[in-house]
Amino acid sequence: MNRTKYTQWFFIGPHMLLFLVFILVPSIYGVYASFTRWNLVSSPQWVGLDNYKTILFNQDSSFYHEFFNGLKNTLIFVGISVPLMVIIPLLIAVAIEHKDVKFKNFFQSIVYIPGLISISAAALIWSLIFNTQLGIVSNLFGSEFAWSATQPYAWIIIFVITVWGGTGGNMIIYRASISNVSKDLYESAEIDGAGPIQKFFHITLPSIRFPLIYTVVMTTAGAFNVFGQPLMMTDGGPRESTTVLMMYIRNLAFSHGESIAGIASAMAVLLGMIILVISACQYYVMNRNAA
Amino acid sequence: MKTAKVSKYLAYLFLITVSAIWIIPMIFGIATSFRSQAEVVNVGFRLLPVNWIVDNYMAILDNTSTAPILRWIWNSIFIATTHTLLVIVVISITGYGYSRMNFKGRDVLFFTLLGISFFPNVVNIIPSYRIIDILGWVNTPWAMIVPGLAGMGNIFLVRQFMKGIPIELDESARVDGASNFRIYFSVILPLIKPVLIVAGLFSFIGSWNDFLWPVIVYTDVQKMPVTAGLLLLQDIYGNYRLIGQLMGSAILAIIPTMLLFLFAQKYFVSAINLNSGIKG
Numbered sequence: 179m180n181r182t183k184y185t186q187w188f189f190i191g192p193h194m195l196l197f198l199v200f201i202l203v204p205s206i207y208g209v210y211a212s213f214t215r216w217n218l219v220s221s222p223q224w225v226g227l228d229n230y231k232t233i234l235f236n237q238d239s240s241f242y243h244e245f246f247n248g249l250k251n252t253l254i255f256v257g258i259s260v261p262l263m264v265i266i267p268l269l270i271a272v273a274i275e276h277k278d279v280k281f282k283n284f285f286q287s288i289v290y291i292p293g294l295i296s297i298s299a300a301a302l303i304w305s306l307i308f309n310t311q312l313g314i315v316s317n318l319f320g321s322e323f324a325w326s327a328t329q330p331y332a333w334i335i336i337f338v339i340t341v342w343g344g345t346g347g348n349m350i351i352y353r354a355s356i357s358n359v360s361k362d363l364y365e366s367a368e369i370d371g372a373g374p375i376q377k378f379f380h381i382t383l384p385s386i387r388f389p390l391i392y393t394v395v396m397t398t399a400g401a402f403n404v405f406g407q408p409l410m411m412t413d414g415g416p417r418e419s420t421t422v423l424m425m426y427i428r429n430l431a432f433s434h435g436e437s438i439a440g441i442a443s444a445m446a447v448l449l450g451m452i453i454l455v456i457s458a459c460q461y462y463v464m465n466r467n468a469a
Numbered sequence: 470m471k472t473a474k475v476s477k478y479l480a481y482l483f484l485i486t487v488s489a490i491w492i493i494p495m496i497f498g499i500a501t502s503f504r505s506q507a508e509v510v511n512v513g514f515r516l517l518p519v520n521w522i523v524d525n526y527m528a529i530l531d532n533t534s535t536a537p538i539l540r541w542i543w544n545s546i547f548i549a550t551t552h553t554l555l556v557i558v559v560i561s562i563t564g565y566g567y568s569r570m571n572f573k574g575r576d577v578l579f580f581t582l583l584g585i586s587f588f589p590n591v592v593n594i595i596p597s598y599r600i601i602d603i604l605g606w607v608n609t610p611w612a613m614i615v616p617g618l619a620g621m622g623n624i625f626l627v628r629q630f631m632k633g634i635p636i637e638l639d640e641s642a643r644v645d646g647a648s649n650f651r652i653y654f655s656v657i658l659p660l661i662k663p664v665l666i667v668a669g670l671f672s673f674i675g676s677w678n679d680f681l682w683p684v685i686v687y688t689d690v691q692k693m694p695v696t697a698g699l700l701l702l703q704d705i706y707g708n709y710r711l712i713g714q715l716m717g718s719a720i721l722a723i724i725p726t727m728l729l730f731l732f733a734q735k736y737f738v739s740a741i742n743l744n745s746g747i748k749g
Contacts, residue, residue: 185649186575189566193559193624197582200619204593204600205585211596218599270487273480287734288488291495294726296678298699302719303498305703306712314497342491350738374476403591406680410700424591424681431595432685439595450589 212444218437229444241441244430245448248423251408252449254333255422256401259340263397264390267345271352272378286353290346297343301410304339332412332420340407348393355386391464395457402453423449502526502716509712525713529721536705538718540691541698544610546725548694549676552614556672557665559618564627564661565653569639579628586621598685612686613676613694623668630664631657666736670729677726695722 212229214222233245270289274282292300307314308325315325325331363381372380383390405424408414414421423445430442497516501509502525504518529538567579597616598607606612634657642652680696687693690701699722706714730737 186566186570186572189562189570189649189653190578193563193619196559196615196619197586197621199600200597200616201586201588201593204596205588207596207599208592208594218595218602269483273483276477276480278477279480279484285484285488286738288491290737291727291730292491294674294678294730295723296696296699297680298696299719299722302699302702302715303494306498306501306716307494309712314493342494354738399589403681409684410703427591427594428681428685432598443592443595446591446595450592453589453591 208443209447211440212447214440214443216437216440216443218431218439222440225440229441230448233441233444233448244426245423245445247418248421248426248445249449251420252402252404252422252424255336255404255408256398258333259337259344259401259404260394260398262337262341263344263348263401264394266341267349268352270345270349271356272382274349274353275356286350289349292343293346295343297339297406298410300339300343301407304335304342305411308335326412327416329416329419332416335411336407336420339411340404344397348397351389351393352386355389356382359385387464391461394464395460398460399453399457402449402456498716499720502713502720504713506711506713510710525717526721528711529714529717535690536698536702536718537691538695538698538721541693541695542721542725544692545677545694545696548610548613549673551610552617552676553669553673555614555618556623557669560623560627560668561658561661561665562653563624564631565649565657567624568628568631569652569657570649583621583625594682594685601686607686608689608692610692613679613683616682617672617676623672626668627661627664630661634660663739666733667739670733670736673729674726
């Protein structure tokens with residue numbers, strides 16, 4: 179029965195090939211390339227730890243400044259956007275799931291729809307909102323400067339568009355898990371005289387700890403890869419104060435001049451390691467505290 | 470109870486405020502796409518146009534050289550549709566292999582691949598570009614259609630879903646002499662339709678909205694998808710402050726995914742219930 183012995187390859191073989199070519203090989207090659215001098219075209223030359231030494235320790239090198247500036251800006255983005263993208267969706271989900279609130283699906287759709295819009299289309303629309311002469315914001319608050327070219331406003335518009343687009347997905351996850359919490363728990367808490375806030379902290383939050391862990395880890399990992407919002411809204415400015423690591427990596431590897439793919443790969447590996455370590459820590463800490 | 474009443478009104482107040490903040494940019498964007506350039510410049514801030522005109526859309530559609538928006542949208546439709554169809558084929562046959570076929574090391578292999586796939590994507594972007602280049606796929610739709618098929622997330626979902634289908638169904642078909650191909654096609658495929666629809670929808674939206682990768686692999690204006698095209702618009706229309714045309718282009722670019730949401734809304738929400746791993 180040789181035929182049946184190999185039938186599994188018909189089922190898993192095609193994907194296995196895709197996996198090798200588009201995930202396994204590029205991942206390994208990405209790590210390898212970080213130890214080389216490479217211009218994306220000719221074959222890479224092994225340079226050992228040189229790229230890492232340059233990026234991490236050579237203060238005369240522009241790569242050193244790009245890496246640490248990019249890392250700082252990426253961390254600012256992660257540190258502020260992740261709490262916003264957990265707390266705001268959670269509040270909206272709690273409000274929608276309030277037992278006396280009607281039009282639940284209507285509110286849900288409104289908040290969810292921006293998540294279906296690409297960052298480039300969303301950014302064009304929001305650039306109008308923040309436009310100095312025509313925008314709602316300037317006319318409402320009477321500000322007469324370009325938001326995208328002035329700090330801290332450049333960061334604020336990046337966070338606004340991020341929250342606008344990113345709230346819906348997490349909100350639906352929270353809403354689904356809140357609606358699964360047993361109503362008896364809330365009723366018995368009410369009999370014991372618990373108010374809405376106590377109910378939220380003592381029943382709702384503990385009951386949805388797995389979706390919370392999941393969304394915190396996924397949102398954080400996603401936030402480290404931030405690229406579109408600063409590119410579209412501020413182009414990294416003013417004075418590279420919103421240029422994130424992903425933008426430097428792309429510029430080094432793919433901009434018009436000579437590609438510096440080795441350095442870019444080393445930055446990518448460093449960013450990847452930070453993502454891995456932080457995801458693992460978050461999972462460990464939250465899982466242990468929740469248990 | 471009095472607190473219940475107060476909390477109800479607070480909930481409404483909060484939700485209505487949020488909804489207003491969420492929806493006004495869209496309305497303002499749509500409205501501005503129907504305002505004349507003169508009105509945009511001279512009248513200043515106004516939520517709705519004084520005169521509704523379609524000149525912006527005519528101008529956008531006329532520009533087929535530097536900003537061929539219809540071409541971009543067509544490219545996106547072709548890419549996202551082909552990608553989605555292939556995703557459905559790949560995840561269903563692969564999911565069958567990892568949940569219904571019995572071979573040595575099956576689960577070890579599956580979880581090894583799943584584990585590798587958690588490796589941060591940022592590391593493989595640069596080599597992926599090189600691979601696409603070697604395949605001759607730079608500036609072709611395949612650069613966006615194929616690499617995403619290698620992902621493990623949807624296969625994991627399909628595999629989980631298939632585990633809920635009683636194995637007796639396969640066995641009785643096997644007794645009747647059905648081969649694996651036949652069982653896959655006639656027994657399993659009809660039963661996993663819900664999970665395939667959801668995976669397909671999210672693949673379509675994901676492919677349509679992908680931004681970083683198309684910005685890297687497309688340099689030819691005629692070949693790029695609309696997300697990458699819109700990045701160029703800031704230079705083309707933005708420099709001349711043609712705000713109406715900028716808005717019109719953005720609106721055109723989001724219409725297809727909005728229509729999809731309108732017609733398939735229930736599947737978007739049902740996705741959560743399929744994802745048993747994150748249910749509380």
